[in-house]
Amino acid sequence: MPTFYKLLLSSLVAAGALTMCMTRSELQLPDPIVMRSVSGVEGVELRHTGFDRPGAGPFQPLFGLDDALRASYPFVLHRDKVYRRAGPGSFVVQPRGDVRAHYVVEEHADRSEDRPDRITSLSIREHDSHELLGLRYLRARQDEAGRGRVGDDATAFVRKILRTAAPAGGRLDEPPYGAAPVTHTPLRAGRIDPPVDGGDGCPPTYEIGMAASPRQFDAGAWSFRPWSDVDSFACTGNFILVASGDGARMLLDLLDPTGKHLFQTEVAMPLDARAEATVQRLRVNGERLQVDVHYRPGKLPDGKPSPRQRFRLVISMAPPEADPPAAALAVK
Missing domain, CATH: 3.40.50 (Rossmann fold)
Known part of the structure; x- marks a missing residue:
């Protein structure tokens, strides 16, 4: 037939x-x-x-x-x-x-x-x-x-x-962003919370698409959709840093003005997941990313509001070094 x-x-x-x-x-x-x-x-x-x-x-x-x-x-x-x-x-x-x-x-x-x-x-x-x-x-x-x-x-x-490569991590609700090497330096927190309706150092046309679910970063000609709601973003030169996740697990994505995705990492913080974060003062120098993160109060373990906090993150974007070949390990 x-x-x-x-x-x-x-x-x-x-x-x-x-x-x-x-x-x-x-x-x-x-x-x-x-x-x-x-x-x-x-x-x-x-x-x-x-x-x-x-x-x-x-x-x-x-x-x-x-x-x-x-x-x-x-x-x-x-x-x-x-x-x-x-x-x-x-x-x-x-x-x-x-x-x-x-x-x-x-x-x-x-x-x-x-x-x-x-x-x-x-x-x-x-x-x-x-x-x-x-x-x-x-x-x-x-x-x-x-x-x-x-x-x-x-x-x-x-x-x-329609077969394709296996989904990275297998789960969309908790993607394995990976954790690049990072150092945290506490800074003195300001007296007021920074604005969240615009990105620090970004063109005024950039915004968070509040109508989308999850909330997206909107650059006008294109947008960026992470797995979680976008909380804030910051810019410098030819780089855009988009922050999502929560206070305990911040997810950071680095893009260029054309929408090319450059780097992705998660940063674990010793803070309550309900703390809201705003990224500021982005700097990208070679394979090093530096950004200040302002946290608005979340909750302490006893239920009391936590104070404002601010950290400077320095993140290495260098790819991890490959393990030496097995044959080389065998040579003494």
Whole structure:
């Protein structure tokens, strides 16, 4: 049987099975269909059809943008944006322009308002030939809060069909930024908190995109989306430092004015996670990054407010030295 008719038959069988299942009181979804898998996938395009506008209604995708980013492809196209991976858990967001993806992941809504189940179909196709590579139906009951599990299952299915390198760290909620060597020097804290609505040393057009979730750094022509809300940013010369995370685990990303991602590290601080931080006085000299961090009061272990604090961080951006070859170790 020609391949085209095989694909058509599989789609019709799955659709017929779903229609029969809908007539039963207890819905039983058809098994996932895997036609073939591909390896070395660089990027995918995510599409949603038949859903309410985001935030405008109750019927939203079960495999959303966050799930597609969790799959850890080098880039994801969604609507008019391209999300390029920039280290574990973070992305540089730019206009898609003429960027194209070889594969399309499309979730279609089944809009039946008289049932307690929300059902969608997730198809994976080759962009140019429209060849169907895989199909899976997703379900989330309206009275359940299990969307995360549905999204995880869908992500695993997509990665089974469109194979790429394993996600760095495997988890989007706690990416391994790595910890570069750093020294902390306490400084005298100011009497007032620094402003957080602009970046120290940055152009006035730079801002934090408060409407995005998580909050993003917005440079106008592009934006930067870390895994956690952006708290502050600072600039010097041709460098931008974006701070996210929390008071106990600060995440720092260094970019240039074009959106090129240069460096990423986390800094552990002996402070309460609820302490809010603002980066100031950024300096970059060769492979050394220096920045002052002002902490607004968090809570002490006894529950009392902690005083304002300020530290100077000096971070080495030099790559770690490689271990000597085993043969060299054997020579005495």
